[in-house]
Amino acid sequence: MTPTRLYILLICLALFTAVPAQGAVPMPTEGNISINSDSMSQDTANEVFTATGHVTIRWQGMTLTADKATYDRKTRVLHATDNVLVVKGDETLRGDSIKLDMDTGRGELEKGVLTSATSNVTFIGDRITRINDNEVELTTTELTTCDLPDPSWKFGADHLKVNLLGYAVGRGVTFYIKEVPVLYLPWMAFPVVRERKTGLLFPRFGYSSSRGAQLDIPLYLVISPSQDLLLDLDTQTKRGVGTGVDYRYIWNRGSEGHFGGYLIYDLDKERWRGQASLSHKEIFSPTMNLRTEINLTSDRSFLGDFGEKSGDYNRQSNDTIVNALKTWQNYALSGYLRFAEDLYATDNSRTLQTLPEVSLAGVRQQVFSTPIYFDLDSSAANLYREVDPTGQRLNAFPRLTYVSGLPGYLNASAYAGLHVRGYVTQDNRSATTKETDGDLLPELGARASTSLSRVYDINGAALKKLRHEITPEVSYTYAPSHDQSRLPFYDYNDRLVGQNIFSASVTSFLGGKFQTGDTTTYRDISLVRLTQGYSVGGTRRDLLSMVDANRPWTDLTLESETWLHPQAKLTVDTRYNLYDNRFSSAAPGIELDDKQGNSAAVSYRMARNQVEYLEAKLATKYFNPWTLGYTTRYSFDRGNFLESVYSVEYRQKCWSVSLSIGDRPGGNFSFHFGFNLEGLMTSK
Numbered sequence: 001m002t003p004t005r006l007y008i009l010l011i012c013l014a015l016f017t018a019v020p021a022q023g024a025v026p027m028p029t030e031g032n033i034s035i036n037s038d039s040m041s042q043d044t045a046n047e048v049f050t051a052t053g054h055v056t057i058r059w060q061g062m063t064l065t066a067d068k069a070t071y072d073r074k075t076r077v078l079h080a081t082d083n084v085l086v087v088k089g090d091e092t093l094r095g096d097s098i099k100l101d102m103d104t105g106r107g108e109l110e111k112g113v114l115t116s117a118t119s120n121v122t123f124i125g126d127r128i129t130r131i132n133d134n135e136v137e138l139t140t141t142e143l144t145t146c147d148l149p150d151p152s153w154k155f156g157a158d159h160l161k162v163n164l165l166g167y168a169v170g171r172g173v174t175f176y177i178k179e180v181p182v183l184y185l186p187w188m189a190f191p192v193v194r195e196r197k198t199g200l201l202f203p204r205f206g207y208s209s210s211r212g213a214q215l216d217i218p219l220y221l222v223i224s225p226s227q228d229l230l231l232d233l234d235t236q237t238k239r240g241v242g243t244g245v246d247y248r249y250i251w252n253r254g255s256e257g258h259f260g261g262y263l264i265y266d267l268d269k270e271r272w273r274g275q276a277s278l279s280h281k282e283i284f285s286p287t288m289n290l291r292t293e294i295n296l297t298s299d300r301s302f303l304g305d306f307g308e309k310s311g312d313y314n315r316q317s318n319d320t321i322v323n324a325l326k327t328w329q330n331y332a333l334s335g336y337l338r339f340a341e342d343l344y345a346t347d348n349s350r351t352l353q354t355l356p357e358v359s360l361a362g363v364r365q366q367v368f369s370t371p372i373y374f375d376l377d378s379s380a381a382n383l384y385r386e387v388d389p390t391g392q393r394l395n396a397f398p399r400l401t402y403v404s405g406l407p408g409y410l411n412a413s414a415y416a417g418l419h420v421r422g423y424v425t426q427d428n429r430s431a432t433t434k435e436t437d438g439d440l441l442p443e444l445g446a447r448a449s450t451s452l453s454r455v456y457d458i459n460g461a462a463l464k465k466l467r468h469e470i471t472p473e474v475s476y477t478y479a480p481s482h483d484q485s486r487l488p489f490y491d492y493n494d495r496l497v498g499q500n501i502f503s504a505s506v507t508s509f510l511g512g513k514f515q516t517g518d519t520t521t522y523r524d525i526s527l528v529r530l531t532q533g534y535s536v537g538g539t540r541r542d543l544l545s546m547v548d549a550n551r552p553w554t555d556l557t558l559e560s561e562t563w564l565h566p567q568a569k570l571t572v573d574t575r576y577n578l579y580d581n582r583f584s585s586a587a588p589g590i591e592l593d594d595k596q597g598n599s600a601a602v603s604y605r606m607a608r609n610q611v612e613y614l615e616a617k618l619a620t621k622y623f624n625p626w627t628l629g630y631t632t633r634y635s636f637d638r639g640n641f642l643e644s645v646y647s648v649e650y651r652q653k654c655w656s657v658s659l660s661i662g663d664r665p666g667g668n669f670s671f672h673f674g675f676n677l678e679g680l681m682t683s684k
Contacts, residue, residue: 033057036051038054050069051069055068057069061088063086068080076101078100093107095128097109119164119679125160145654152177153177153654156173156181157171158170167192170188204672205672208308211237212238216232217233226249244260245262257281258277259276260278272298275303287328290324295318303318313664319339320337322336331363352491367400371403374400380392381393391425391488393494398420400415402415410448419479444479455467473506474502476502501536509526509527526561553578553579559572572587572589574588585607586604600618611635613642614634616630625652641665643662657675659672
């Protein structure tokens with residue numbers, strides 16, 4: 001190249017650096033960095049590009065927009081100013097200006113705001129330093145899960161280190177409600193992801209007339225994706241300081257479990273008291289599993305004193321149960337162990353313990369190619385209690401059933417079975433009970449039913465078709481009566497009643513086809529069953545209504561479920577005594593639920609000469625953002641309320657506060673207060 005041509009080329013290059021390009025001009029792509037803007041100029045000597053107007057920069061999956069940007073090719077440093085927006089993955093940064101090192105990925109944002117889709121938290125800082133894709137440091141910063149620019153609450157910190165996959169750790173932390181500082185902490189860590197993270201949950205405050213003022217501080221620990229642990233420090237001014245543990249786990253094949261415990265030195269009783277529980281389900285295979293429920297307390301009155309925390313204050317029995325099950329196509333083998341503590345009895349000496357019981361059940365199966373079917377229920381149990389007889393019992397009830405009828409018109413069956421019982425008795429104090437004994441009791445029965453149905457065209461606004469089905473059924477059961485007083489008595493399985501009884505029932509079912517626009521749904525409307533029996537001879541046992549065995553007609557039983565509306569259900573379960581012309585038992589109830597947080601339920605329970613009470617529940621979000629709740633039980637036979645609980649919650653998008661007040665007999669009054677910061681802390 002001649003000197004003249006080289007001179008002309010240098011002049012052209014100089015003119016190129018002095019005159020900016022106009023329009024949407026891209027910078028030549030360098031590696032994986034590209035810059036687009038309305039106009040662009042280049043300082044060739046210093047290798048600096050300047051872009052202005054609708055600047056868009058893309059680099060390693062990051063997109064940066066700003067009004068102006070400069071890029072130094074020598075130092076590979078990008079400096080953007082005015083309306084800066086940086087988006088990379090789930091992370092978004094906004095601010096006045098940013099300086100970004102393209103080699104290390106480190107960036108410094110002035111007067112910035114950081115948000116992440118993996119978190120509900122928004123960070124605001126005078127300076128936000130992006131260390132890498134997951135780590136950020138902020139100075140003179142604030143964080144909140146509320147909407148900006150006027151958050152309901154926020155945390156301010158002198159310095160904050162944030163791991164977007166874990167925690168934000170701050171120094172010099174102040175908690176603000178609106179702009180009012182209410183709490184200062186020299187150090188604090190916050191979880192900043194939606195997934196479960198280890199940390200303190202928000203404390204709960206309360207008061208009880210029996211336990212005094214309460215402060216409950218829970219610590220949540222994530223052990224692994226399939227295990228977590230909740231530790232609880234429970235301070236009660238009248239009873240002492242208790243500690244609680246709640247451990248949950250999930251294993252292979254769907255096996256799972258839960259362990260809970262509570263221990264306190266009771267200042268009132270001047271001794272240690274506590275509770276432990278374990279619930280475990282072990283799935284060995286689709287046909288074999290083990291289920292365990294263990295419930296232990298230090299004394300019989302513990303749940304009455306401290307059970308409100310776990311909801312077990314009115315539990316009648318404390319049971320430990322182990323149940324193992326193995327199934328085949330036609331048979332099921334189970335092992336059952338139960339140790340019970342009757343908390344309503346004076347002591348536990350007469351409570352029957354099953355240690356253990358082994359059962360074999362055979363489902364109905366056809367005998368060769370005949371219309372005869374075989375099924376079996378059997379068990380062998382070791383029964384123990386501190387007083388009265390203890391020993392072993394064998395029960396078996398093999399049965400043959402003949403199935404017949406007219407297909408599509410009549411279903412009929414008849415069966416014959418034999419109750420087989422055998423006993424080995426220890427600690428026998430009865431002169432009539434032998435050390436070994438047994439008994440045989442045959443049972444016969446028959447059943448016949450049919451079904452009548454019709455579909456009606458309604459063509460209403462929503463209800464288009466109505467299906468009505470009526471199923472009448474008659475049955476007969478016979479078992480001879482004979483003296484069984486020589487046998488040991490553990491439960492009512494040892495006193496089988498003789499029967500010679502006819503029963504008749506009719507079931508009415510209503511279902512509808514509903515159409516709203518292009519959507520068609522099928523919904524149950526009502527199910528009503530009426531049952532009546534007549535005893536030719538023998539006896540009957542009905543623990544609920546105290547049947548008079550000398551009267552042949554049984555109580556008339558009505559059971560029904562009626563869906564008055566998709567959001568309203570009426571239930572009735574009553575027994576009417578035809579001789580006394582009064583109800584032996586009644587259990588009507590109505591439930592309302594609009595699936596929008598508003599629900600109400602009222603139920604009445606009465607068993608003649610046994611129990612009579614009314615239960616009501618109400619919850620509503622009608623006064624949004626308030627949620628109100630009320631639950632009560634009133635005993636008519638005692639003439640007072642068994643329990644009343646009032647609750648109220650005020651919820652905003654980023655926080656909520658709740659208060660519950662409980663009142664139980666014996667002057668046991670309590671209230672609990674909780675406060676939640678959405679996205680950071682959740683009350684227990």
